[in-house]
Amino acid sequence: MKRAELLAPAGNMEKMKMAFHYGADAVYLGGKVFNLRAGSHNFTEEELREAVRYAHDRDKTVWVTLNIIPHDHETAGLAEYVKFLDEIGVDGVIVADLGVFQIVQENSNLAISVSTQSSNTNWRSVKMWHEMGAKRVVLARENTLENIALIREKVPGIEIEVFIHGAMCMSVSGRCLLSNYMTARDANRGDCAQSCRWKYSIVEGGKDNEGDYKEVLDGDEPTHIFSSKDLCTIEIIDKILDLGVDSLKIEGRMKGIYYVSNVVRSYREALDSYYSGSYKYDEKWLRELETISHRKYTTGFYFGQPDSDAQNYNNRNSYSQSHQLVAKVVEKVDENTYILAVRNRIFSGEELEVISNTGEPKIITLPTMTQIKGNFEEEVEVSHPNTTVRITLNTDISELDMVRRVLPEEKE
Incomplete structure (x- = not known):
C-alpha cells in the first residue's frame, strides 16, 4: 500500500x-x-x-x-x-x-x-x-x-x-482582507495581523432598524466571534x-x-x-x-x-493547553548526565515529564542543576529561560527529548 x-x-x-x-x-x-x-x-x-x-x-x-x-x-x-x-x-x-x-x-x-x-x-x-x-x-x-x-x-x-x-x-482558503483593511498588513503577502483572532462586540443595524442597533451576541464581554x-x-x-x-x-x-x-x-x-x-x-x-x-x-x-x-462564539479564552515545554535535551554526555536547553523557568525538586519520539512520557524529579556559562559553572535550584544546565538522572532519556510540566487545570 x-x-x-x-x-x-x-x-x-x-x-x-x-x-x-x-x-x-x-x-x-x-x-x-x-x-x-x-x-x-x-x-x-x-x-x-x-x-x-x-x-x-x-x-x-x-x-x-x-x-x-x-x-x-x-x-x-x-x-x-x-x-x-x-x-x-x-x-x-x-x-x-x-x-x-x-x-x-x-x-x-x-x-x-x-x-x-x-x-x-x-x-x-x-x-x-x-x-x-x-x-x-x-x-x-x-x-x-x-x-x-x-x-x-x-x-x-x-x-x-x-x-x-x-x-x-x-x-x-485564507483569502481575508480584514488584516489589510484594519492594519495595512496584507495577508496575501505573508503579513497577516490575524485580526480575526481579536475580541469583538458585534451589533446589527440593518435598514429596517436604522439607529436601533441590536447585539448579535448576548453578554457584557467581547467574544472571539470571528475566530x-x-x-x-x-x-x-x-x-x-x-x-x-x-x-x-x-x-x-x-x-x-x-x-x-x-x-x-x-x-x-x-x-x-x-x-x-x-x-x-x-x-x-x-x-x-x-x-x-x-x-x-x-x-x-x-x-x-x-x-x-x-x-x-462564546469562548472567552481563545487558547488552552494542559502542559508547558520547559526544556529540550540537547546532549547526552554519558549514561546518566544530560545537557538541557531551558525554555521556561524550572525548579529543583519539581516533578516533570519527558517525552521522546516513541513511547509513553517518563516522570522525573528535577535534581539540583549545574548552570553552564562559558567556562563558569555553578549549582542552582532555579534555572531561567535561555540558559543551559547539566543534570544527573537515573532515568534514561535521549537527545531531542522534550521536558514539560503539567499546568494547573483551567477553570471554566
Whole structure:
C-alpha cells in the first residue's frame, strides 16, 4: 500500500530537525522572500542548502513555499531564486499564483504543488492544474470527504494534499482582507495581523432598524466571534486515509518546537497504526494534542458545512493547553548526565515529564542543576529561560527529548 506523506511545518532549522526526529516524512518551509510567513524566522540561502542536505541524508523531503500573490514589482529576482532552489536540490515548490507558476516552469525542473490559496474545491480545477504541469494540489480546507473522494476518482494522476491539523481561517482558503483593511498588513503577502483572532462586540443595524442597533451576541464581554476553532482530524484520520490522498499537512510554521513535535508524533502513531493493517484509534493521541497551546478543536468541513460550533462564539479564552515545554535535551554526555536547553523557568525538586519520539512520557524529579556559562559553572535550584544546565538522572532519556510540566487545570 502506498503510504501518505506526513508533511510538517518548519519555521526554522531547529523546528525542521525536530519534525523529522518525531516522525515527519517531509517539511515545508520558506526562504527569506516570496512566501506567506513574513513573521517566521525563515531560511537564508545557506540555511536552505543545509536543510536540503540534512533532509536528503535521512531520505526526507523539502518543499519550499513560493505562495505569495505578487504584484509585478514583487516578482523581481524570482526567476534567479527559482534557479537557485533547483540547483540545491529542493524537492518541490508550493505556488499559489499563475504568474509564479509560469516563472517556475520556465526556469527550473522543480515539482510544483498548487497552494491551498488557489482555493481548489472541484475536480475540474484540479484537472486543469494537472494538465498545466502541476505534480500536486493542496486542496482548500472547504472540501468534504465526499468532495475529496470525487476529485481522487476524476483526477487519478495528480497528488492530493489535505490539511489535517492546525489553525483555520474565517475566509475561504485564507483569502481575508480584514488584516489589510484594519492594519495595512496584507495577508496575501505573508503579513497577516490575524485580526480575526481579536475580541469583538458585534451589533446589527440593518435598514429596517436604522439607529436601533441590536447585539448579535448576548453578554457584557467581547467574544472571539470571528475566530475559528482549530482543525483536528486525529479521530477521523482513517477516513481521510481511506480516500487515497498523498500528503497530510500540518499547519503551523509560526508555532514552537513543542507544537510541531507533539503534533507530528501523534499523527505518526496514528498513520503507523493505519498502515499496520489493524488500525485502532487510541484516545491518547487526542490527549497529547490537547497538551499543546490550541483553540478548541473542530473537524472543519470534512463532514459538510461547519455549524455554529466551529467558531469561538462564546469562548472567552481563545487558547488552552494542559502542559508547558520547559526544556529540550540537547546532549547526552554519558549514561546518566544530560545537557538541557531551558525554555521556561524550572525548579529543583519539581516533578516533570519527558517525552521522546516513541513511547509513553517518563516522570522525573528535577535534581539540583549545574548552570553552564562559558567556562563558569555553578549549582542552582532555579534555572531561567535561555540558559543551559547539566543534570544527573537515573532515568534514561535521549537527545531531542522534550521536558514539560503539567499546568494547573483551567477553570471554566
